[in-house]
Amino acid sequence: MQSQVKRRSARPRPPSAVTLQQVAQVAGVSLATASRVLSDSNRNVTQELQERVLEAAARLRYVSNAPARALVQSTTSIVGLIVHDVNDAYYSAIAAGVMEVARDHKLLVMLAGTFHEPGLQAEYVARLRAQRARAVVLAGSGFTGGSPALTQELEAFAAQGGRVTAVAHQDLPVDTIVPGNREGGRAVAEHLAQLGHTEIGIICGPLALVSVQDRLHGFLERAAELGISVQERHRVEADFTRDGGRAAAVRLFRRSPGITALFALNDAMALGALAALRDDLGRSVPADVSVVGFDDLPVACDVTPALTTVRLPLEEIGRRALLLALGDATASPRTLAVPSRLVVRASTAPPPRPTG
Amino acid sequence: MQSQVKRRSARPRPPSAVTLQQVAQVAGVSLATASRVLSDSNRNVTQELQERVLEAAARLRYVSNAPARALVQSTTSIVGLIVHDVNDAYYSAIAAGVMEVARDHKLLVMLAGTFHEPGLQAEYVARLRAQRARAVVLAGSGFTGGSPALTQELEAFAAQGGRVTAVAHQDLPVDTIVPGNREGGRAVAEHLAQLGHTEIGIICGPLALVSVQDRLHGFLERAAELGISVQERHRVEADFTRDGGRAAAVRLFRRSPGITALFALNDAMALGALAALRDDLGRSVPADVSVVGFDDLPVACDVTPALTTVRLPLEEIGRRALLLALGDATASPRTLAVPSRLVVRASTAPPPRPTG
């Protein structure tokens, strides 16, 4: 009954945890039986033994060793989530969606932050591959042209059965969510044109980002269709942050004071621009200048004036991303478009003087 | 040289990953040698063999199986982070700090969200214990009176060598970070008193939360010292969210229109209160009513008027929390106070008419 108690080497190890063996011993059953009771095995165990095992496990506060389990089953309940910066409301919204689905599926989420270092994405995929994560959600926007290292890592991950969903990436051999960036850009162009703006400034994020490109091109495309051309010097590139937006707005208005509308390619930058217009440039919004953002972060309706922006259902994107990765593997790679929607608030109005 | 190739049962498993065995075989060395090259062992291997192994590993895109590694070393490079809601700027700021330290220590972060369900904290600790996480940061504020289930889980975790830091918890047998909640509450009382406010409303979060209690009592304590008493009916309890704050502000002003200052126990609620005052109650801030928040989320300076609030260095709290958990185990349990600081902005001013 207790024939399996073995001596073990006295290597310096951390204080050891309760093992199934100990539970079995306390319950007076074999290891196999204990396992069958505690893991949901398809074999049955007598009521009697079952209770004994359960009681022993509870008394010892036993929890099964997940790595050991992972080893034998060669699968885990871990999913990875790779973002650029957790403290960015865009990503934390996506993360919330991912976590919700993870909770419902009893999965654990491994959160990796690249801190905007491009190379780290591939590295984290590798680490999650090492962890034998079931799935990975690449929430951070990709870089135009893709990254060979990342692609290779993803292939290796897929080869071992890992599933991946990428959000706003291009040419990756995985399920991809395409947020309505282009379409949102178009809507903004339409809105500003309709209000009568012709002198429009654009504050871009890093042009290497897929989502920046999409938003920008959507806008330019539609603007062109409506006969508005945005001069090269009315476009500035900035960090995708509040401070980036603020500095960019100042630069832009110093250079081209005649601008009557400002399209910031995300809300964070729009917030910065709002601050710049108010505190640094002394322009009032929307009377002097209209401002549009992108993302519709919760803040957007708390600033004054409330920000006109493009709503991206970020939590839903997170949810869909994980669900996609958890879903049917054979259909992969799929592409899922998530629409965006213009939300007009108080930060946009007709330009101060009639155009022309 | 390749004597260890074994037959394996044809159980249906996911497409299998590259193993060290395969690398060894390709490199023409033994498993042991390959391991010595790829794990940073203290044994050395000839230059020649080393290169062969490295090359084979690279070619096969080998990454070592973390669960297997964890099993034999009985430790992992995983740390847990338990929050109530990732999409809450308070927690994402703490998370950012934790992730920063994790990155520097090459640790992976497992993020668990309780979605405000109290019981889930203990459950997640158990799951992280099962994962053999090295450390856990309990970022979500605790409940007054503590939770026996949580305490027991933490003890079990500690018993197997796990380290824990709790933020704003009480009576837990682990390292604890005590944010300057009480002290911040006192500072707010002082500030409002100095401006001449005597009719002060308080929007509390769930009173069961330790941080709510601390903030509230700090405030009341100092207010009392200064001869101001906050009537019971000037205090309302609300969800710790923007919407909670908004609804509470409306309730409060309907009931007690004479209030000249409002202390919301966190910024999210203060934002809601601001919205309520502006949109629902038609009061101007700070001319009619002063508003104070707590946390100093990034939003605080983007709203109009910019919010007077108590700054809590959240990222630093996150950093310190993980560092504490990673640090000297023998000194545990320790307590680390992190000071807060009142940040006066534009949302507070003297009350509309002189008191008395």
Place this chain on the structure above:
DNA sequence: AGCTGCACTGAAAGCGTTTTCCCATTGCGC
């Protein structure tokens, strides 16, 4: 030449599980 000591490699043990295989017992039909 024969040994000692050194430097390295390889075989094998073991980490804590799940699962397979085998055995013992029971219930059933004939």
Place this chain on the structure above:
DNA sequence: GCGCAATGGGAAAACGCTTTCAGTGCAGCT
């Protein structure tokens, strides 16, 4: 009353790795 399927329990294999232990070859010494 006997064989046979069905049931449930235990021993042991296997998962992929690290590490110990036991070689093996070779230089350096006596």
